[in-house]
Amino acid sequence: MKKVFYVALALVLALVLLASCSSYGETLNKVSDLLKQDYSKLTVSVTSVRDGLELTALFNVEFGEKTTVNYTVKEMSKLNIEGGNPDSYINEYSGSAVVENGKLTENGKETDLPIEGLNFGEFNFSERNFSDIEATATSLKAKVTDPKGFAGNNSFVASDMKLTALFSAEAISELTVEYTSQNGANVLTVYRFE
Amino acid sequence: MTQRKKLSLVMSCVLILVLACAMILPFANRSVAIAEPPTVSDRESWVNPYDGSYYDNLNTDKRGTAFRSDLANLITTTHKHQTTYDELKTVYKTSDADPNKSGNVIWFYTGTSAQYTGDMDSGNYPTNREHVWPKQAGAAFPEKSQAGSDAHHLRPLNTQLNSTRNNHQFGEVAQTTSNRVYQSGTARNYGTTDPDTWCYLSGNYFYPAKGYRGATARILFYVQTRWGDVSKLSFVLGEGYSKTIGDIETLMKWHLQEPPTDQEIRRNEVVFGIQGNRNPFIDHPEYAEMIYCNDNQSYSNTLKNVVAKYGSYLNNNVPPIPDDDPTALTLSVSSLQLKVGESSQQITVTAVPQGANNSVVWSTTDERVATVANGIVRAVGTGTATITATSTAVSSVKATLTVTVSAPSVTSLAITPNPLTLTQGGTRQLSVTAYPAGADNSVSWSSGNDNVATVSPTGLVTAVGEGTAIITATSNENGNIKATVTVTVTSTSQPPVVEDVQPFIDSVTAIESTQTLEERYDALNKAINLYNALSNEGKQRVTQQYNALVEAVQAYNSQVAPYNDDLHEATEFASQATALTISAVLLALFAIVTKKLWR
Structure with a gap:
């Protein structure tokens, strides 16, 4: 009789385990974990649109012993009364940087920026930060109800934030986050991993 | 039994159950072959293989809604078995089996051959059920019954591509890198190296790979005929939404350009064996024009033109006109005379033969002289440049025009130095600048008071007597454009004017x-x-x-x-x-x- 009790107890425990495996939390945790894996390439595209003006920052990152970052940025040109200003009011520039041993070298010159001193949080995929979650084995779509919590940054203000992730069992392939900034800009951030 | 043994038994059971649970989790499906789209027969060589009796009682003299009504009745009354949404998992094993690779199915839109076990949404390259007519979360028709589970309608497709296609309408978009649909979000596309085997997406339009465009149209014709009355489904020109779908003009074109493929014909037979009804637009492609060119909808006349251009299936499959690749291009102008800063009118491109694809890429031989975008030439600097329109369909087909850019018309003049102070007997050379930059700055000089100052034809001012005089420069190009400088002549030396500010x-x-x-x-x-x-x-x-x-x-x-x-x-x-x-x-x-x- 006691054996039957213990087997039944084991079954209940297993069912509890299975039930916990099937929640959205598992998918969110999976995406969070996949983001922490090593990848050989990463493309980050940031687009900000306000009043019809589109500004962009594009970063192509190749990881290795020396990690290379090729970047292209389109920003509004600011004017210097002393001259030497860009020809256009929107200035596009690009460059290449290498990160090695935590130090950044751009165009052959080591930067004096305190890279190692900078510290940011990471995206928080806790289920309480989301609503309207749609998850399959390879995709996740959700509204981000708490952008501050998701960004891990209490000073970050955004609205209408949505997140989409595409992934396989082994890797995340694409992560998209779009939102409206506190200034009213429509922001789209796309990560592509390889 | 000791407490240790009891605990051991419990943990063993848990372990076994968890392992068993893990074993049923989906495994990565890595058996994905390169896409092999079906061969698309040209219309001249295509022969309708259907010779059954399914349609024998139809009155094919009817047209438009009358014929559609009869056809809808036939494919509805013979639809004896309505497949369930879940049942499709099994149906696909035969209806969409890859005849060249056992255990694989062929994904719709791309032709990719993928290992298929019957499980949905599992593995690295998972398969699920694509509603070719978007279900729009059940707003268009029931998601998992009626049109939402009809095997003639729902096709196996890569899960991610299904999500990417989403509710987009069907249309042709530019076959550019940025529009290309990549596999699982990577840089790998679904097809071969032939751009026609890739899918594209732009705006609200999805463009399937070659070999699946005609098939897409025929599925939608079937859905509209079989389920259109039940769920109020109809076609539109351009973009549709939910119960309407478009672009019907493009769909009809695809239907005419791509006759039913072996894959479609094979599949129609399998689904016929299961459901009891057929997709009539595969067996009789001419039914589409018989209905939709004649049902007095807003698109009907447009579709008649499409059929006239790409060839009717009626009348023993009259061969269509050849593809729409142009053999030559002509431009609305052969030369342009522009001034710096001016832009031309939009230059129109006409393709030969009439109706051929006139899409072009514009280029210039010298951007310092003229630039071109969307057929509008903008004069940048003086000189001559050749503007070329190159066909996007046939890169060897081009048309050119010569643009000659001259200096811009003068709109204003400025004289330096200004103002000017001279001592009696002194001289100063005036210079003149014409605006906009590059405009003709030749002028005629005159003095308003020769007793105070004179000016030579070259602009040399000579101070004659004390007082002020107005010196005028008049444009030789346009006598209405003038500039003046006030010359003050003094008897004593004045500080020299440094420069013109x-x-x-x-x-x-x-x-x-x-x-x-x-x-x-x-x-x-x-x-x-x-x-x-x-x-x-x-x-x-x-x-x-x-x-x-x-x-x-x-x-x-x-x-x-x-x-x-x-x-x-x-x-x-x-x-x-x-x-x-x-x-x-x-x-x-x-x-x-x-x-x-x-x-």
């Missing part, structure tokens, strides 16, 4: 009239450059205007700062994707942008 003063004045941020930036930058080119003495003479310029620059910088702040904040946010394995790079990335954006 008027252009700078004018440039500061012009700032006020700017409308857009771009115009304001250009005006401010011009004024800054003019100011910095002045000598110290010149700068001392324009202190008031300079202060106004500084104020305007500060106001401009304050105005644009929020735009960069948006990008600043967005990039900072982007760098937070993870703080672990790639943190150093993302922090570096942030540092780069910080340095550049907020200098």
Whole structure:
């Protein structure tokens, strides 16, 4: 009789385990974990649109012993009364940087920026930060109800934030986050991993 | 039994159950072959293989809604078995089996052959059920019954591509890299190296790979005929939504260009065996034009033109006209005469033969002379350039025009130095600048008072007597364009005029009239450059205007700062994707942008 009790107890425990495996939390945790894996390439595209003006920052990152970052940025040109200003009011520039041993070298010159001193949080995929979650084995779509919590940054203000992730069992392939900034800009951030 | 043994038994059971649970979790499906789209027969060689009796009782003299009604009745009354949504998992094993690879199915839209076990949405390359007519979350028709589970309608498709296609309408979009649909979000596309085997997506339109365009149209014709009355489904020109779908003009074109493939015909037989009804537009492609060209809808006449162009299936499959590749192009103008700063009217491209694809890429031989975009030529500098329109369909087919750019018409003149003070007997050479830049600056000089100052035909002023005189320069090109300088003649020496500061003063004045941020930036930058080119003495003479310029620059910088702040904040946010394995790079990335954006 006691054996039957213990087997039944084991079954209940297993069912509890299975039930916990099937929640959205598992998918969110999976995406969070996949983001922490090593990848050989990463493309980050940031687009900000306000009043019809589109500004962009594009970063192509190749990881290795020396990690290379090729970047292209389109920003509004600011004017210097002393001259030497860009020809256009929107200035596009690009460059290449290498990160090695935590130090950044751009165009052959080591930067004096305190890279190692900078510290940011990471995206928080806790289920309480989301609503309207749609998850399959390879995709996740959700509204981000708490952008501050998701960004891990209490000073970050955004609205209408949505997140989409595409992934396989082994890797995340694409992560998209779009939102409206506190200034009213429509922001789209796309990560592509390889 | 001891407590240790009891605990051991419980843990063993849990372990076994968890392992069993793990074993049923989906495994990665790596058996994905390169897509092999079906061969698309040209219309001349295509022969309808269907010779059954399914349609024998139809009155094929009818047209439009009358014929559609009869056909709908036939495929509804013979639809004896309505497949369930779940049942499709099994149906696909035969209906969409790859005849060349056992255990694989062929994904719709791409032709990719993928290993298929019957499980949905599992593995690295998972398969699920594509509603070719978007179900729109059940708003168009029931998601998992009726049209939502009809085997003639739902096709096996890669899960991610299904999500990418989403509710997009069908249409042709530019076959560019940015529009291409990539496999599982990577740089791998679904097809071969032939761009026609790739899928594209732009705006609200999805463009399937070659070999699946005609098939897409025939599925939608079936859905509209079989389920259109039940769920109120109809076609539209352009974009549809939910119960309407488009673009019917493109769908009819695809239907005419791509006759039913072996895959479609094979599949129709399998589903016929299961459901009891057939997709009549595969067996009788001519039914589509018999119905939709004649049902008196807003698209009917458009579809008649499409059929006229691409060939009717009626009348024993009259061969269609050849594909729409052009053999030659002609432009609406063969040469252009423009002045610097001017733009042409839109140049139209006509393809030969009539109706052929007239899509082109524009280019210029010298961007310093003329640029071209969307058929509009803009004159940049004096000289001659050749503008070329190259067919996007056939790169060897081109048309050219010559553009000759001359100096712009003069709109204003400026004289330097201005004003001018001379002592009696003194001379000074005047110079004249014509605007806009590059305009003809030849002028005729005249003096308003030869007793005070005379001026030579070349602009040399000679001070004759004390007083003031107005010297006028009149444009030789346009006598209405003039500039004047006041010459003051004194009897004693006066401090020499250092230089002309008027252009700078004018440039500061012009700032006020700017409308857009771009115009304001250009005006401010011009004024800054003019100011910095002045000598110290010149700068001392324009202190008031300079202060106004500084104020305007500060106001401009304050105005644009929020735009960069948006990008600043967005990039900072982007760098937070993870703080672990790639943190150093993302922090570096942030540092780069910080340095550049907020200098």
